[in-house]
Amino acid sequence: MSKAKLDTSYRLGQQGDDVYAALIEAHSGLSDEASARLNARLVLLLANQIGDGGIIIEAILRARGQLAG
Amino acid sequence: MTRYQHKRFAFRRPREIDGDSGRVPVLIVGAGPVGLALAIDLAMKGVKCVLVDENDVVSVGSRAICWSKRTLEIFDRLGVADRMIAKGVTWQVGRLFHRDREVYSFDLLPEAGHKHPAFVNLQQYYVEEYLIDRAREFPDLIDLCFKNRVVGIEQTGDGVAAEIETPDGRYRLEADYLVACDGVRSTVRRLLGLDFVGQGFEERFLIADVEMKAEFPPERWFWFEPPFHNGQSALLHKQPDDIWRIDLQLGPDADPEFEMRLENVAPRIKAVVGDRPFEIDWVSVYTFQCRRLERFVHDRVIFAGDSAHIVSPFGARGGNGGIQDVDNLAWKMAAVINREAPVRLLATYDEERIRGADENILNSARATSFMTPKSQIERIFRDEILALAGSEPFARRMVNSGRLSQPCALGDLSLQTEDDSGFSGGLPPGSPCADAPVRDADGKSGWLLSNLGQGFKVLSFGAPQNVPDGVGQVIVLGVEEKARFGGHVQLVDAEGLAARRYGARAGCAYLIRPDDHVAARFVQPTRQKIEIALQIALAGRLI
Numbered sequence: 001m002s003k004a005k006l007d008t009s010y011r012l013g014q015q016g017d018d019v020y021a022a023l024i025e026a027h028s029g030l031s032d033e034a035s036a037r038l039n040a041r042l043v044l045l046l047a048n049q050i051g052d053g054g055i056i057i058e059a060i061l062r063a064r065g066q067l068a069g
Numbered sequence: 070m071t072r073y074q075h076k077r078f079a080f081r082r083p084r085e086i087d088g089d090s091g092r093v094p095v096l097i098v099g100a101g102p103v104g105l106a107l108a109i110d111l112a113m114k115g116v117k118c119v120l121v122d123e124n125d126v127v128s129v130g131s132r133a134i135c136w137s138k139r140t141l142e143i144f145d146r147l148g149v150a151d152r153m154i155a156k157g158v159t160w161q162v163g164r165l166f167h168r169d170r171e172v173y174s175f176d177l178l179p180e181a182g183h184k185h186p187a188f189v190n191l192q193q194y195y196v197e198e199y200l201i202d203r204a205r206e207f208p209d210l211i212d213l214c215f216k217n218r219v220v221g222i223e224q225t226g227d228g229v230a231a232e233i234e235t236p237d238g239r240y241r242l243e244a245d246y247l248v249a250c251d252g253v254r255s256t257v258r259r260l261l262g263l264d265f266v267g268q269g270f271e272e273r274f275l276i277a278d279v280e281m282k283a284e285f286p287p288e289r290w291f292w293f294e295p296p297f298h299n300g301q302s303a304l305l306h307k308q309p310d311d312i313w314r315i316d317l318q319l320g321p322d323a324d325p326e327f328e329m330r331l332e333n334v335a336p337r338i339k340a341v342v343g344d345r346p347f348e349i350d351w352v353s354v355y356t357f358q359c360r361r362l363e364r365f366v367h368d369r370v371i372f373a374g375d376s377a378h379i380v381s382p383f384g385a386r387g388g389n390g391g392i393q394d395v396d397n398l399a400w401k402m403a404a405v406i407n408r409e410a411p412v413r414l415l416a417t418y419d420e421e422r423i424r425g426a427d428e429n430i431l432n433s434a435r436a437t438s439f440m441t442p443k444s445q446i447e448r449i450f451r452d453e454i455l456a457l458a459g460s461e462p463f464a465r466r467m468v469n470s471g472r473l474s475q476p477c478a479l480g481d482l483s484l485q486t487e488d489d490s491g492f493s494g495g496l497p498p499g500s501p502c503a504d505a506p507v508r509d510a511d512g513k514s515g516w517l518l519s520n521l522g523q524g525f526k527v528l529s530f531g532a533p534q535n536v537p538d539g540v541g542q543v544i545v546l547g548v549e550e551k552a553r554f555g556g557h558v559q560l561v562d563a564e565g566l567a568a569r570r571y572g573a574r575a576g577c578a579y580l581i582r583p584d585d586h587v588a589a590r591f592v593q594p595t596r597q598k599i600e601i602a603l604q605i606a607l608a609g610r611l612i
Contacts, residue, residue, distance in 0.1 A: 040453040048463040
């Protein structure tokens with residue numbers, strides 16, 4: 001397997017809290033199912049923005065907990 | 070009312086029943102498109118075969134209808150493509166609809182300069198009819214035996230013996246090789262006790278041939294959640310003779326016997342086509358599988374087509390996959406039988422076509438999954454892609470109603486020579502050859518692929534090369550090149566597309582396999598380099 005490309009160092013500059021607040025706000029008032037739909041859309045939009053299948057799949061595996069470390 | 074009139078083929082009492090025992094090089098079981106194509110390809114290489122089929126008619130029902138460009142190129146090499154294109158419906162555009170609006174369209178051949186179109190739709194019964202006519206042009210090499218049913222198989226160490234049942238009794242036929250082309254319910258596979266491995270889907274689909282006058286264009290139309298079919302997928306294809314193929318997703322709980330009754334099919338079709346009059350020509354209910362044998366070569370018994378691997382139809386990889394099996398297998402069998410290559414060449418049919426089958430299985434399974442999400446979260450992701458496709462360009466391409474059949478790349482496999490690093494782009498080893506418009510020595514317009522000839526050949530750009538005995542040569546010259554080389558096949562690259570598509574530079578050469586795949590390419594060819602590449606391509610040939 002090619003070497004890890006996913007960067008999990010902090011990359012959000014001064015906007016980390018803004019990003020977090022926007023995420024939570026986006027879900028406000030939504031049912032659980034609507035929230036699941038919103039999350040799916042967001043995953044798809046962000047995956048396309050990243051554009052690198054290797055990094056995206058590495059992130060998926062890491063989120064799932066299959067990668068070491 | 071069936072439009073197509075199925076002719077019955079005569080049964081001929083086999084000589085073997087009356088004690089005449091012979092041995093044939095190849096016994097082919099199953100006279101569908103794959104078995105027939107194999108018989109023809111072997112005959113063109115001088116190999117005799119007996120082709121048995123338990124039936125005496127061509128395919129009932131249209132079944133395999135979408136024949137891909139690569140398949141048409143193979144059929145052209147076999148001599149039947151012109152008839153198929155004349156009768157068939159040519160198409161290249163697909164449209165995807167979600168509910169009541171179009172979300173995406175794609176063009177499968179967005180460039181000119183190819184002899185063959187992206188796809189031709191033609192019912193399997195026509196394809197078989199044309200193949201049988203072509204097979205009959207080899208009366209000394211192809212023995213077509215209808216109503217001959219294989220009931221027993223024995224591997225004898227240096228061949229295969231088959232027990233064959235006919236209306237006049239039983240006989241035994243010995244062959245050097247037996248090729249099973251007898252479809253998804255293969256008798257040969259059952260007799261050998263082999264089973265498929267892989268994934269089945271529980272979803273059921275109704276498939277119908279509907280005769281009606283309609284003005285829909287020759288395009289593949291696919292719907293997710295159409296208003297006219299209860300929120301489940303639908304697919305529409307145009308065929309010759311005013312026959313339309315309609316596929317309707319029925320759900321996992323559908324009862325096939327109930328669904329196949331004409332009185333239940335008719336209202337479903339009416340919902341799709343509206344008030345126009347129609348007649349139902351053929352109906353079938355399928356569950357789909359994406360599975361294969363672990364390997365296709367079992368000593369002297371070899372599997373090709375649906376007997377070896379089975380896919381769901383989304384992406385047209387079933388019939389096309391089988392014809393590509395033939396393309397890969399026939400020259401290898403002929404080389405082994407004619408003692409031009411060692412037996413281990415046949416193992417590369419496993420190597421190369423298992424890759425092809427796995428690619429087809431992967432793509433068909435993914436498309437089927439997209440249509441039939443299994444869990445709530447899968448359904449959420451699938452539905453959100455469809456929803457986003459309305460407004461976001463990236464989501465449109467993620468909608469998967471079938472990724473249409475493409476030939477697979479063989480570059481890293483054992484018959485190919487490592488690429489020459491002096492090339493940049495073009496066609497590396499393992500690629501199927503590209504077509505291009507050319508002119509021959511008399512100035513007549515034609516096509517590169519049609520002029521490659523049979524067997525191994527060297528495609529030389531700009532000047533002839535020193536090629537090994539028995540290897541053909543085709544020289545491609547640029548339009549501005551004035552030199553001519555007597556005694557060689559020469560083609561002028563009429564629009565420069567050959568050089569561009571191959572990534573060719575002046576003086577380079579490509580070694581091409583009998584199945585028109587690139588085995589090797591050299592910026593600075595020498596006879597020795599070509600000879601070594603040829604030996605590799607024949608798995609180390611016999612001298």
